[in-house]
Amino acid sequence: MKPLTLRFLVLSILLMAMGFAQAQKKPVTTEQTSPYQFTDIKRLPATSVKDQFRSGTCWSFSSNSFLESELLRLGKGEYDLSQMFIVRHAYADKAQRYARFHGSLNFGGGGAFHDVINMMRKYGAIPQEAYSGNVIGEVGPVHAEMDEVFKDYMDGVIKNPNKKLTPVWYKGFLSLEDAYLGEEPAKFTYKGKEYTPMTFEQSLGLNLDDYVEISSFTHHPFYSKFILEVPDNWSQDEVYNVPLDEMIEIINNSLDNGYTVAWAADVSEKGFKHNLGFANVPEEAPKETAGLEAAKWTTQKQADSAAAAKPVEVKEKNITQELRQEAFDNYETTDDHGLHIIGTAKDQFGSPFYIVKNSWNSNSNKFGGYFYASIPYVRYKTTCIMVNKKAIPAKIARKLGL
Numbered sequence: 001m002k003p004l005t006l007r008f009l010v011l012s013i014l015l016m017a018m019g020f021a022q023a024q025k026k027p028v029t030t031e032q033t034s035p036y037q038f039t040d041i042k043r044l045p046a047t048s049v050k051d052q053f054r055s056g057t058c059w060s061f062s063s064n065s066f067l068e069s070e071l072l073r074l075g076k077g078e079y080d081l082s083q084m085f086i087v088r089h090a091y092a093d094k095a096q097r098y099a100r101f102h103g104s105l106n107f108g109g110g111g112a113f114h115d116v117i118n119m120m121r122k123y124g125a126i127p128q129e130a131y132s133g134n135v136i137g138e139v140g141p142v143h144a145e146m147d148e149v150f151k152d153y154m155d156g157v158i159k160n161p162n163k164k165l166t167p168v169w170y171k172g173f174l175s176l177e178d179a180y181l182g183e184e185p186a187k188f189t190y191k192g193k194e195y196t197p198m199t200f201e202q203s204l205g206l207n208l209d210d211y212v213e214i215s216s217f218t219h220h221p222f223y224s225k226f227i228l229e230v231p232d233n234w235s236q237d238e239v240y241n242v243p244l245d246e247m248i249e250i251i252n253n254s255l256d257n258g259y260t261v262a263w264a265a266d267v268s269e270k271g272f273k274h275n276l277g278f279a280n281v282p283e284e285a286p287k288e289t290a291g292l293e294a295a296k297w298t299t300q301k302q303a304d305s306a307a308a309a310k311p312v313e314v315k316e317k318n319i320t321q322e323l324r325q326e327a328f329d330n331y332e333t334t335d336d337h338g339l340h341i342i343g344t345a346k347d348q349f350g351s352p353f354y355i356v357k358n359s360w361n362s363n364s365n366k367f368g369g370y371f372y373a374s375i376p377y378v379r380y381k382t383t384c385i386m387v388n389k390k391a392i393p394a395k396i397a398r399k400l401g402l
Helices: 003-024 058-073 083-100 113-123 144-159 169-181 197-204 244-256 300-309 321-329 375-381 394-400
Strands: 037-043 188-190 193-195 211-215 225-227 238-241 261-265 337-347 352-357 370-374 382-388
Touching: 037 352, 058 083, 058 113, 058 261, 058 337, 058 382, 083 113, 083 144, 083 169, 113 197, 113 211, 113 382, 144 169, 193 197, 211 244, 244 261, 244 337, 244 375, 244 382, 244 394, 261 375, 321 375, 337 370, 352 375, 370 375, 375 382
Parallel strands: 211 238
Antiparallel strands: 037 337, 188 193, 211 382, 225 238, 261 337, 261 382, 337 352, 352 370
């Protein structure tokens, strides 16, 4: 190869490298698929995106993700905590409560953030490598049959054909858990050291009393605690109630001070588009076309593509306390999903968004399983949040007696 040609090649490579470095500084974008371009402002440490796969266990995935970020914040290193260890114990406790309520209680795979805290406090914790809960050869949890079998079993117990409960029904339920989730290890070795679930939880160094849940509804007094009336709150735990603006202030203060936020929200809204990487509340909601002749020719996917072709600033609804309450009261806002807010961002027009970690696999969209939620969406569709109480602004904490 001639020297001139070699110098030309080296120069070309350098220019390409410089171009790549500059490209890395550009805003993250879902080009050709979304009307948004996002620039991250603050992204707090988080572990890798997991996949709840075919299970309704988002509450365990999001809460464990939140606690894993807490461990990173505390300098404890990176952990991958077992979601199914928590699911197993929550299901077992739920079965006992279901029996005591004679079946008048929601019984299924759903749950809440406090379930993870409660189970860790009572039973400890296990790393994922010691207990995956996947025993049937799938790449992730597949719970449809398991949920049905557990429910049918418990309904048979409650039907009570013997006129009184047998002393072995709970042992039978635990044997079903062994079959579907695998036997729980009494002891295990992690990084060369032997633990029990309780000693492992203690080794994490988390103060479980630091974590509180907060919501904002007017059918209960502000600055008090109430039982959040959603079906998956099977344990009937209480949350703190604050005005809507203060709930957002708590989220912002947490993120500003290095604390992430567990977020329970309704994701059944038309503005929730995980595949496109955003959730918003457009001022003008898309017209309902189901059953119309036009619906045969214009799909939602085509509408999204049309919007992406010429991005314009999306005007969102002004979400008031009253509008939020109305949506909850009439079942428009439901307790659908548990997620994890890990930072802040802005779109190309300067509007603020939250960076949200989901549990639908890192390949579920172009943001690696994350998406961006607008503040109006969070104001409107949050059912509750869980935060470290140390991240609550002092003036609000005093009102709550924390």
